[in-house]
Amino acid sequence: MVYTELTLPVNALRDEIDGTVIIPGDGDYDAARMAWNLAVDQYPALILIAESAADVAAGVRYARSHDLGIAIQSTGHGVLLPANDCLLIMTSHLSAVSVDAASQTAWVEAGVLWGAVLEQAQAVGLAPLLGSSSGVGAVGYTLGGGMGWLARKYGLAVDSVLEFEVVTADGQIVCASETEHSDLFWALRGGAKGALGVVTGMRIRLYEVTTVYGGSLIYSLADAREVFAFYREWIQYLPEEWTTSISIMNFPPMPELPPFLSGQSVVMVNGCYVGDAHLGQMMVQALPDWKQPIANTFHPMPFIESDTISNDPMDPMPASVSGGWLTDLSDETVETLLAYATPDKVVKAEIRYAGGAIARVNDAANAYDHRSSTLLLEAVGMTPTPEAVTQFRQHIAAFKQALQPHMTGGVYMNFLDGPDAHDQTANAFSAKKYQRLGEIKAKYDPENRFRFGYRIPTSTEA
Numbered sequence: 001m002v003y004t005e006l007t008l009p010v011n012a013l014r015d016e017i018d019g020t021v022i023i024p025g026d027g028d029y030d031a032a033r034m035a036w037n038l039a040v041d042q043y044p045a046l047i048l049i050a051e052s053a054a055d056v057a058a059g060v061r062y063a064r065s066h067d068l069g070i071a072i073q074s075t076g077h078g079v080l081l082p083a084n085d086c087l088l089i090m091t092s093h094l095s096a097v098s099v100d101a102a103s104q105t106a107w108v109e110a111g112v113l114w115g116a117v118l119e120q121a122q123a124v125g126l127a128p129l130l131g132s133s134s135g136v137g138a139v140g141y142t143l144g145g146g147m148g149w150l151a152r153k154y155g156l157a158v159d160s161v162l163e164f165e166v167v168t169a170d171g172q173i174v175c176a177s178e179t180e181h182s183d184l185f186w187a188l189r190g191g192a193k194g195a196l197g198v199v200t201g202m203r204i205r206l207y208e209v210t211t212v213y214g215g216s217l218i219y220s221l222a223d224a225r226e227v228f229a230f231y232r233e234w235i236q237y238l239p240e241e242w243t244t245s246i247s248i249m250n251f252p253p254m255p256e257l258p259p260f261l262s263g264q265s266v267v268m269v270n271g272c273y274v275g276d277a278h279l280g281q282m283m284v285q286a287l288p289d290w291k292q293p294i295a296n297t298f299h300p301m302p303f304i305e306s307d308t309i310s311n312d313p314m315d316p317m318p319a320s321v322s323g324g325w326l327t328d329l330s331d332e333t334v335e336t337l338l339a340y341a342t343p344d345k346v347v348k349a350e351i352r353y354a355g356g357a358i359a360r361v362n363d364a365a366n367a368y369d370h371r372s373s374t375l376l377l378e379a380v381g382m383t384p385t386p387e388a389v390t391q392f393r394q395h396i397a398a399f400k401q402a403l404q405p406h407m408t409g410g411v412y413m414n415f416l417d418g419p420d421a422h423d424q425t426a427n428a429f430s431a432k433k434y435q436r437l438g439e440i441k442a443k444y445d446p447e448n449r450f451r452f453g454y455r456i457p458t459s460t461e462a
């Protein structure tokens with residue numbers, strides 16, 4: 001059913017909330033339905049821009065009484081199913097952040113970008129476990145795991161959550177923590193993004209990090225095989241203070257890029273060392289000593305500048321992403337990466353080296369899974385049209401088929417998007433964890449009101 005052609009009675013909802021309700025035909029509908037990822041084209045039946053958890057709860061009750069599904073977005077960086085014919089709850093105005101230096105914690109509302117948390121935390125010598133871009137939503141990133149430049153030292157963002165405030169499918173505002181609604185807390189930590197309720201805020205741990213040694217070594221693609229072989233050995237000896245990745249980058253021609261990158265294909269080794277800059281410098285020096293890179297941007301930097309390690313795009317763009325856990329970086333794996341990470345289809349094929357503190361957390365502690373996997377592939381393509389999305393998905397299917405002997409079969413949900421991600425949810429978990437998620441789904445959202453996030457059948461369906 002296309003609700004966009006229907007008129008839902010929204011006046012009572014408008015009267016009840018402080019936020020804004022936008023329906024098809026309103027002048028601001030097209031602007032409001034836009035996601036950061038411009039490849040997302042969605043037509044919600046109504047959009048609720050919430051100003052408080054109470055607004056969210058009113059929206060959820062409204063969706064129940066009109067039998068609507070509920071999608072949740074803060075920035076639109078990681079949309080799974082587009083929010084068609086449903087209530088889209090936008091959390092972007094829930095923007096409060098408060099850092100408590102004494103307890104080294106922060107309260108972060110659902111619409112907050114990592115940059116705002118980073119700024120307040122760095123002002124008192126602390127850091128959150130953000131990812132490669134401070135423009136990403138803190139809550140959406142955390143619900144998917146959250147693997148950033150401090151991951152091997154301090155773990156995943158999801159392991160540093162102390163509590164969530166959640167609006168559940170019955171329209172109640174509850175606290176989920178180790179002591180309250182502990183099953184919901186278990187599931188939300190990595191297992192149920194967008195599928196169990198609307199997280200309106202979270203309390204997280206912060207860490208004492210001020211200066212790091214970070215940057216990139218950039219090599220010509222012609223050196224790729226040697227650089228990958230070196231990287232494979234090098235990471236075996238790196239302490240957990242180092243979090244690193246290796247990427248094949250196919251830069252489009254762009255005037256804002258330096259000439260040695262614009263329109264060029266290169267191999268980049270990115271990294272961040274949390275500790276004494278001199279020690280970090282000594283440990284990374286092995287690579288340029290072995291082979292002179294085109295550029296070496298490693299330097300001591302305030303952690304607030306950590307965006308400059310990856311230089312991810314900040315402005316909205318049309319992109320698609322896919323990936324999965326690799327078993328190895330053998331020569332055969334590298335050949336397949338080189339054969340499929342071609343400039344016509346893939347902008348970036350990055351392998352992040354995980355492990356460390358991520359793997360030390362007890363597997364049963366929360367829903368996040370595949371902790372012992374260490375090599376994570378993320379492939380990104382530019383997909384400005386629906387045809388380009390289809391071509392990317394087809395190419396990735398062939399890419400993964402060729403890589404299949406070197407993949408564990410597991411996926412990391414933050415590095416998947418679109419319907420593909422929704423469909424692959426089961427591959428992010430062991431059968432046992434997926435079964436438990438189904439049981440928790442049956443308890444908290446038996447009508448599958450939250451059906452635009454992870455795909456979690458109730459235990460009966462499973």
Ligand SMILES: Cc1cc2nc3c(=O)[nH]c(=O)nc-3n(C[C@H](O)[C@H](O)[C@H](O)COP(=O)(O)OP(=O)(O)OC[C@H]3O[C@@H](n4cnc5c(N)ncnc54)[C@H](O)[C@@H]3O)c2cc1C
Pocket residue numbers: 072073074075076077078079080081091110130131132133135136137138139140141142143144145146147148193194195197198199200312313414415452453454
């Ligand atoms: C440039 C870029 C860099 C990135 N870097 C990293 C990285 O270093 N490490 C990493 O792990 N990931 C990274 N990601 C992936 C990112 O963490 C996910 O895309 C994440 O889902 C984005 O969250 P968001 O709220 O900004 O996006 P949105 O698209 O607004 O939300 C994504 C999904 O999360 C769910 N959701 C959002 N808010 C809520 C809420 N309040 N309650 C319940 N469900 C909610 C919804 O299902 C929604 O569809 C990156 C993505 C991009 C585009």
